[in-house]
Amino acid sequence: MREVDFLHYRPGSSIIHRHDPRFKLLELIIFSAVALAGSPLSLALSGALLAAFHCLAGTSLRGLRKPLLFWLAMALLIAGAAALAEPEPPVVLFGWMSPFGITGLEAGGLRALRLLAVLLAGQLLASTTDPVELAEALKRLLFFLPPAWRGLLAASIGLTVTFIPQVLDEAAAVSDAALSRGLAERRSIFRRVLILARPLAENTLRRAELIADAMLSRSFTPQPTPLQLPMHGRDWLLFAVSLMPLAAELGQKYF
Amino acid sequence: MNPPLLQLRQLSHRFPNGTLGLDSVSLSIEKGEFIVLAGPNGSGKTILMRHLNGLARPSSGEILLNGLSVLDNLARARRIIGLVFQEADAQIVGQTVSRDAAFGPENLKLPREEISRRVEASLQAAGLSGFENRRPHTLSGGEKRRLAAAGVLAMRPELLVFDEPFTGLDWPGSADLIEVITALHASGTAILLITHDLEKILAHAQRLILMNKGRIHADGPPSDLLEQVEELGIRRPRCPLHEMTWKR
Known part of the structure; x- marks a missing residue:
């Protein structure tokens, strides 16, 4: 049987594995919403938290290889398409004026980063939740x-x-x-x-x-038979930490 | 007198293309029996197995479990008769060994504590203690086959049916599985084992049933029927009956 490591559960006993799945689902929604619609600052905060959660979950780089390869291919497509759509001001490489625009490239790069955050959030939920x-x-x-x-x-x-x-x-x-x-x-x-x-x-x-x-x-x-899903103090704590990107986004918007 | 554990009366099954898969099969299985069912490919062994707990519907005839029709209460039949399929991979649905073993008891809506007890006992009986958190797909062929048996055992069946359990297993894998099967039989579970590999298991069987072309060709003690097996294209082991085992 082939070992699947993209969006697939890997048993473990880390704090993230033991985190209540109801909270994990809510956190996925929060991370995805902030990643897709939030400011670059909230996106960076989400990314940092997701990276920390992956470390806590014991995710190996090998485990992230396939999602990252998939993302890389998509990122090139997204950034390339955006840079072609907005050719002004053009990217100049060693005197050669390329058909890609700097503004488009920046916008495409940001979109690709948003996709990366969503992928990491999905992978975190899938790989740590039975x-x-x-x-x-x-x-x-x-x-x-x-x-x-x-x-x-x-x-x-x-x-x-x-x-x-x-x-x-x-x-x-x-x-x-x-x-x-x-x-x-x-x-x-x-x-x-x-x-x-x-x-x-x-x-x-x-x-x-x-x-x-x-x-x-x-x-x-x-x-x-329904599963027992007891909530612990650590579940609330992790959830509170996960709310930080959302709080940062709301803070920027209203204060 | 108590009715037999399982009784098949004039069971026939016709496939949608008109082929007769089972032709008036009648047999009974008593509690605690150990039966080997053998026959050439296409003789109807697997379709017979699928009828035992209502996965397939007969065209005619009936199947009685403790005197009551299997089709009238499928849930009861599936609890009492456990099927271990040839392809263990297709039988494993849990993401960890213990989750897979818990699948059946959870479907029976048993309380969580009872499920835990059953999972522990069935994994121990299948020699899989300590594997609880392993991913099933990382197990060897023999371990997967034993996990498939454990998943069924956790439902506490009275009759356990194995379909070609030794296919693709090496000697240690087969020997471990035979150890589990004979221990289950010793604890009172009736065993119906479908196989061509008579030399691996026949020494433990009390009855041998030979099938051919959808019919029961012969049914009796293995010592009486061994001479007939080659007529059906099954290799007759060249050793005395009591040596026909791969048990260590």
């Missing part, structure tokens, strides 16, 4: 919905997260088999993708059926 706890937290935060809807929503999230490594594993197996039979010799990327897509879809559906059978035979219900 999907079962996440689902339970969602169930409790969405108390205003009918219980059956909440149960189904929670079950869907848990299953999706469980299924991701299985699909990746299937994709790798299908790709390995095709490559060993000379897939790389095909020139058209489109044809290559088509060749892989059919067996991947078939195998994924077959595996989904197996998982469904296995879950049914273990009496699956969307309303299992």
Whole structure:
């Protein structure tokens, strides 16, 4: 089975792992809102806090490699597109006047940083929260919905997260088999993708059926025994710290 | 007289394409029995297993669990009959070993303390104590198979069905699994084990059932049926019956 480290849970016992998932969900919303709409100062504060929380969670650089690579590719696209859209004043490199604008590049860079903060916040939540706890937290935060809807929503999230490594594993197996039979010799990327897509879809559906059978035979219900989610003083403390970027943003706006 | 733990009466299953998967299968399983079910590929073993706790519906015939129809109370059937599938990866749904073992008891809506007790006991029975916080996908093939068994054991089944449990396992993995299976049988759990690998387990079985083309070809003590296995394309081990085990 392939090890997935992007947006995937890694068991641990750090203070962040033990942090109440309801707070973690709220913190994700706060960090994301500040990162997407806040001032550069609030964004920097969010980034610093997220980096500190990742350190507390014991996140290794290796664990962040895939999210960072994904971000880097997206950042280049975002910054490049913004710099092309605003070509004035142009970036001059060793006397060569490029088609990229400095203002656009700055705006694009800021957008890319905002995306990085959101990715780090998502990765922090996903890598330190068991999907079962996440689902339970969602169930409790969405108390205003009918219980059956909440149960189904929670079950869907848990299953999706469980299924991701299985699909990746299937994709790798299908790709390995095709490559060993000379897939790389095909020139058209489109044809290559088509060749892989059919067996991947078939195998994924077959595996989904197996998982469904296995879950049914273990009496699956969307309303299992609820998890205990006791709140501690440290949960409130971490939550208070997480409110700092929001407080900074509001402070700048109103005072 | 008490009814058998499980009774299949004239069970038939026809696939949507018209092929007959099971053809008037009748058999009964008593509490605490150890049965090996063998047969060539496509003989109907796995589809038979899927009928036992209502995952598949028969075209005709009935399945009785302690005298009551399985289809009338699926939840009860799934608690009493535990299935351990061939592909352990597809059976593991938890993000940690203990979470996976807790999946079944949580579905039974048991109190949290009881769930913890059951998880601990089932992991111990499967030889997985100390693995509680491991990610299931980092386990070896044999450990995954034992985790799949632990996940079912935590539901305290009376009959445990293993589908080709030794597929892809090396000798230590198979030996550890046999250790778990025989210990479960010794503690009173009935075992139905589907396999081609007679030399790994048959010494422990009290009954051998041979299937072919969706029908029961023969059913009886292993010593009486060993001569017939090669007719069905199953390799007959070249050793005395009591040596047909990979148990250490």
